[in-house]
Amino acid sequence: MQSTAITRRQFGALLAASAVSTAEAAPPRLRRSESYFGLHFDLHPNEKDTVLGRDVTEAMVENLLAQARPDFVQYDSKGHPGWLGWPSKVGPSAPGIVRDSLEIWRKVTARRGVALYIHFSGVWDSEAVRRHPDWARVGPAGEAEPNQTSTFGPYVDQLMIPELREAASKYELDGAWVDGECWATKPDYIQAALKAYGKPAPKSSRDPGWNDWLEFQREQFRKYVRHYVDEVHKTNPGFQIASNWLYSTFVPEEPDLPVDFLSGDYLGNASISTARLEARYMGQTGRPWDLMAWGFQQAQSNAIGHVHKPAVQLEQEASVVLAQSGGFQIYYVPTRAGYFEESHVKTMAQVGKFCRSVQAVSQHTETVPQIGVVFSRETLYQTSNKLFGGWGKASDPARGWLDLLLGCQWSVDVLPDWKLDRVAVRYPCIVLPDWAAPGQRVKDQLVQYVKGGGKLIVCGAGNAELFSAETGIRPLGPPADTPAFVQGAVLGNVTGRWLDFDPGLAQVLARRFPDLDTTAAGTPAAVSLSLGKGTLVVCAGPVGTVYAATHAASVRTFARNLVAPLFEPLVKVSAPPSVEVVLRRKNSQLLVHLLNATDMQVAGDYSTVDFVPPLAGLKLSFGAHKPKSVKLEPTGQALEPALVDGSWTVGIPVLEMHLVAVVVT
Numbered sequence: 041m042q043s044t045a046i047t048r049r050q051f052g053a054l055l056a057a058s059a060v061s062t063a064e065a066a067p068p069r070l071r072r073s074e075s076y077f078g079l080h081f082d083l084h085p086n087e088k089d090t091v092l093g094r095d096v097t098e099a100m101v102e103n104l105l106a107q108a109r110p111d112f113v114q115y116d117s118k119g120h121p122g123w124l125g126w127p128s129k130v131g132p133s134a135p136g137i138v139r140d141s142l143e144i145w146r147k148v149t150a151r152r153g154v155a156l157y158i159h160f161s162g163v164w165d166s167e168a169v170r171r172h173p174d175w176a177r178v179g180p181a182g183e184a185e186p187n188q189t190s191t192f193g194p195y196v197d198q199l200m201i202p203e204l205r206e207a208a209s210k211y212e213l214d215g216a217w218v219d220g221e222c223w224a225t226k227p228d229y230i231q232a233a234l235k236a237y238g239k240p241a242p243k244s245s246r247d248p249g250w251n252d253w254l255e256f257q258r259e260q261f262r263k264y265v266r267h268y269v270d271e272v273h274k275t276n277p278g279f280q281i282a283s284n285w286l287y288s289t290f291v292p293e294e295p296d297l298p299v300d301f302l303s304g305d306y307l308g309n310a311s312i313s314t315a316r317l318e319a320r321y322m323g324q325t326g327r328p329w330d331l332m333a334w335g336f337q338q339a340q341s342n343a344i345g346h347v348h349k350p351a352v353q354l355e356q357e358a359s360v361v362l363a364q365s366g367g368f369q370i371y372y373v374p375t376r377a378g379y380f381e382e383s384h385v386k387t388m389a390q391v392g393k394f395c396r397s398v399q400a401v402s403q404h405t406e407t408v409p410q411i412g413v414v415f416s417r418e419t420l421y422q423t424s425n426k427l428f429g430g431w432g433k434a435s436d437p438a439r440g441w442l443d444l445l446l447g448c449q450w451s452v453d454v455l456p457d458w459k460l461d462r463v464a465v466r467y468p469c470i471v472l473p474d475w476a477a478p479g480q481r482v483k484d485q486l487v488q489y490v491k492g493g494g495k496l497i498v499c500g501a502g503n504a505e506l507f508s509a510e511t512g513i514r515p516l517g518p519p520a521d522t523p524a525f526v527q528g529a530v531l532g533n534v535t536g537r538w539l540d541f542d543p544g545l546a547q548v549l550a551r552r553f554p555d556l557d558t559t560a561a562g563t564p565a566a567v568s569l570s571l572g573k574g575t576l577v578v579c580a581g582p583v584g585t586v587y588a589a590t591h592a593a594s595v596r597t598f599a600r601n602l603v604a605p606l607f608e609p610l611v612k613v614s615a616p617p618s619v620e621v622v623l624r625r626k627n628s629q630l631l632v633h634l635l636n637a638t639d640m641q642v643a644g645d646y647s648t649v650d651f652v653p654p655l656a657g658l659k660l661s662f663g664a665h666k667p668k669s670v671k672l673e674p675t676g677q678a679l680e681p682a683l684v685d686g687s688w689t690v691g692i693p694v695l696e697m698h699l700v701a702v703v704v705t
Contacts, residue, residue, distance in 0.1 A: 067153025069214060072280050072301040073328035075111035075155065076403050077395045078369035079104075079388060080217070080305070080332050082159040084119025087167075089136030089376055092125060096141045096378035101148040104380055107389035109396070110154060114217050114369070115145050117158035117207055120187065122167030126210070130202045132167055141378050146211045155214035158207055162268075162283070164220030165189050168199055178230040180243040188224055191264035192232040201271050208276040215280030217303060221265070222283065222291050222428040227257050236260075245425045257427055262297060269298050289321050289438075290429035292417040294458045305332035305371060310642045312360055313588075316446065316620075317439050319364040320454035321415060323407070324463075330367030333357045335384070342644040346373070349641075350650040351390040352697075356640060358395055359698040362402040363622040363633040368395055394697070397674040401631055401700040408623035408630065410609060412455040412467040413441050414486075418479040433585075437473035437500070440588030441599075445471070448600050449613040451623040457482050464489045469607040473584040474500030474537075483507065491572025495606035497579065501539035504580035511569055511578055514542040524552040524581060526565060531556060532594030536582035543567045549577065549602060566602055577602055593617070611703075612687070614659040619695065632660060632701040634692065658692035660701060668704040675699070 085092055105113075117125050123134040126142045142158070149156040166187045169176040175195040177185040189195040207213060234241055242250045269281050280300035287295045288304045295302075302322055306314045315331055322329040333354055336346040354370060361368045370388060374380050415438050420426075424434050438454065445452045455463060455470070460482060464470060472478060472486060483506055490496045498507050501519030508515060519539045526532040527550075534552065546569040551562030566579040579602060587595050596617070611632055613621045618640075622633035641649050660670075662681065666688045670679040679690040679701070692699065 066151055069150075069153050069155040070111050072112070072155070072215065072330075072367075075330070076367050076399055077110050077392050078112040078114065078330065078367065079108060079110045080114040080159065080369050080371040081374055082114075082116040082119060082371070083125065083373065083376065083378075084121055084161075085116065085123045085125040085134035085136075086119075086121040087123060087135060089123075089134045091377040092134055092137045093139035093141040093144075094377040095375065096139055096144050098144055098148050100380065101145055102152075104385050104388070105148065105152050105154055107385055108392045109389075110392065112155035112157060112214065112369075113145065113149055114157040114159050115142060117142065118160045118165075118203065120161045120164045120166060120220050122161070122165040122169075124203065126207065128203070128206060130206045131199055132171070138377075142207070142211050146213070150212070156211070157215045157217050157280070158213060160204065160207075160216045160218050161220040162200060162218040163188055163191065164224040165195065165200075168195055177226060177228045180227070180229055182229065185226070188226065190228050190230045190232070191225065191260050192228060192230050192236070196264060196268050201268050204268070204272050205275055208272065208279045213279065215282070215300065217282050217284060219284045222261065222285050223430060225257075225261050225427055227254065227427065228260075233257075233260070250425070251422060254421070254425075254427055261427065265299070266297050273298070285429070287322070287325050287327065288318050288429075289415065289431070289435055292321070292415060292420065292456055292458075294456070295325050295327050300328070302327050302329040303332065305334065307334040307338060309337075309644055310640075312357055312637055312640045313439060313443055315357060315360045317435070317442055317454060319361045319366050320442070320452070321456065323364045323366060324454060324456055324459060328367075330369055331361045332369045332371050335370045335372045335387070337644070337647040342647050347647040348384065348387075349648055351387045351394075352652055353641060353649040354387070354391045355394045355697055356637065356649065356652060358391060359398075359635045360620070360637075362395060362398060363620075363624070363635060363698070365402060365405045365624065398698055398700060401626065401673045401702060402633075405624035405626040405631060407453055408451065408610060408625055409453065409463070409466040410451040410468065410623060411445055411603070411607060412453050412464070412470045413438055413445070414460060414470065414472045414475075414478065414482065415454050415456050416475040416478045416482070417457050418482065419475040419477045422477050433588075436588035437475050437582075437584035440584035440586065441471050441473045441499070443591065444584070444587045444596050444599050445603070446620050447596050447617040448603070449615050449617075449619060449621045450607070450609055451621050461485050464494065465492065467494070469495040469497070469603065471497045471603070472499060472503060474503065474582045476500075476502055478503065478506070487571070490574035490576050493573035495575050497577045497602060497606070499579045499581070499583050501537045501580050501582070504539045504541065504578050507576070507578060508541070510571060511546055511567065511576060512544040513546055513567060513578065514544060516540040516542060523554050524565070525554075525556060525558070526550060526552050526594070526598045527558055528594040528597040530594050531558070532592060532598050533590070534581050534583060534586045534595060534598070536586055538582075539580040541580060545569070546578075550579075550598065552581065575606055577606065612661040614661070615695075616655060619655065619658065630703040630705060632703060634658065634695050634699045634701070636695050636697050652697060655695045656693070658695055659689055660692065661687040661689045662703070663687055665705065671702045673700045673702055
């Protein structure tokens with residue numbers, strides 16, 4: 041009998057051939073522009089770590105990916121402390137690396153066709169500053185910042201770019217999600233900055249030239265991002281890079297830098313309200329984008345630290361993002377050793393399954409213009425005294441108006457002021473919220489919009505003054521903070537900055553009162569008039585700001601009464617205020633997204649939501665033209681329109697979380 045024994049060399053050759061075969065058989069990995077659902081894990085390695093990677097095994101990673109089925113994973117490589125999570129020849133590796141986590145994650149993700157990105161802290165690098173004090177950002181008093189590097193200094197070339205290149209090449213990574221960037225950048229008084237500025241640098245907003253100084257600093261940040269993205273792309277052209285929150289409301293500029301995708305992580309209480317604004321803004325940029333929900337509430341939102349969200353809560357948050365055609369990802373923190381609690385894995389899997397159920401009618405859609413809410417970069421850059429966001433309450437005028445209009449079951453988009461001249465004409469109705477300084481350019485564009493037949497609601501005391509020449513109203517003094525109540529089912533409290541004015545020939549739509557007595561004549565609060573072919577309504581108070589702070593039903597009713605006479609929605613939706621409506625199109629089909637935001641999380645002492653009550657009795661009305669077909673997704677249920685009061689109408693049997701009516705007209 042012939043021997044079947046093989047030599048070690050032959051055995052090695054078989055293993056090598058098997059490896060090649062496996063690599064060839066691996067599914068292709070999606071680029072970020074085609075990705076839909078992802079997972080983000082970061083640890084922020086530090087000098088005190090002792091067990092990094094100890095519990096990371098191929099079996100654990102296989103189990104997680106098999107259950108959650110993400111398109112991409114973002115795993116930690118360098119957090120804000122500045123220590124690398126992989127064994128490096130370039131930068132400082134955390135001393136406690138037991139096992140190379142990235143090597144294992146890359147091996148398994150590649151085998152399964154899952155893209156692998158790294159979480160990597162950019163401007164914020166505490167260890168780099170500790171080792172190189174001359175790399176630190178310098179404050180106005182000459183003090184070195186202990187955590188932030190200077191974008192004017194050598195850090196980006198001598199450390200950051202080499203670290204990114206090493207990681208990209210060593211692990212054949214798909215890209216990097218660069219954190220600690222725009223929101224961690226502050227005015228820098230390092231000598232290189234002062235020299236480049238070429239004139240005395242103001243130290244605060246009280247000094248002349250402050251806004252010019254801030255814009256100089258913003259331009260340096262743009263140069264910094266462009267530089268490292270271009271340099272890494274030269275050596276690793278397939279490596280996809282995002283700078284966290286770039287070209288979101290944090291940096292509300294027209295996209296120009298060569299980043300490959302946009303992304304941001306939203307957190308805290310009332311995160312659905314945050315996601316609504318960010319998703320609609322990023323959806324206007326024309327770039328691939330996604331938003332990341334934290335899988336837990338953090339210490340700033342409650343008294344005890346991490347409180348993990350049930351799957352239902354994350355599904356509710358995901359629906360807001362997916363309906364705007366964005367990608368969605370969830371952020372979890374493994375143990376310091378890299379282990380994932382199985383209950384969290386199952387939560388990821390459940391949320392992933394929910395996202396996939398509506399992917400066909402959510403991904404790669406386009407908006408159906410209905411109501412547009414103007415987002416004012418001009419105001420934020422001129423009045424906030426910051427380089428970039430988060431802006432906190434400064435962006436409340438837009439967030440408040442957005443939540444208010446969505447509570448009326450109207451589909452709403454956010455319109456960046458840099459894009460307004462290109463898209464305004466597409467919108468039947470536009471709201472200019474109570475921004476402090478939207479600027480003459482935006483005013484002129486909106487006046488032209490109204491004269492051409494548009495319907496415009498202008499809000500805020502300063503904006504009432506700004507448009508006074510067009511409206512003919514006469515201010516009776518400067519804007520002032522004052523108690524204010526408006527009528528509704530109950531009195532609506534809209535206390536804040538108001539303008540007293542003589543309405544002239546304008547029609548008074550609503551009045552306000554200084555106290556709880558509405559028997560007096562009151563003071564004009566809102567007026568309406570024709571301008572060219574269109575209609576202009578002016579409300580001289582802080583409706584958006586107040587609604588963001590209170591979400592009072594009476595304030596929503598007051599504002600609805602101003603908007604409703606101007607706007608005829610393409611689809612009328614009869615539903616409770618907690619139902620969010622989003623109109624999109626795909627393949628010539630009208631998509632009516634219905635999102636159930638009932639009982640959404642809003643406060644730290646109610647950190648989680650594990651039950652969203654189903655809603656019944658919803659109706660969609662399409663007007664006098666009968667749709668050819670209406671089908672609900674993801675259930676596949678066909679609905680037959682019936683003629684009710686002259687409008688073709690369908691009833692929605694029950695809305696649990698996210699339904700899409702696919703309408704063929």
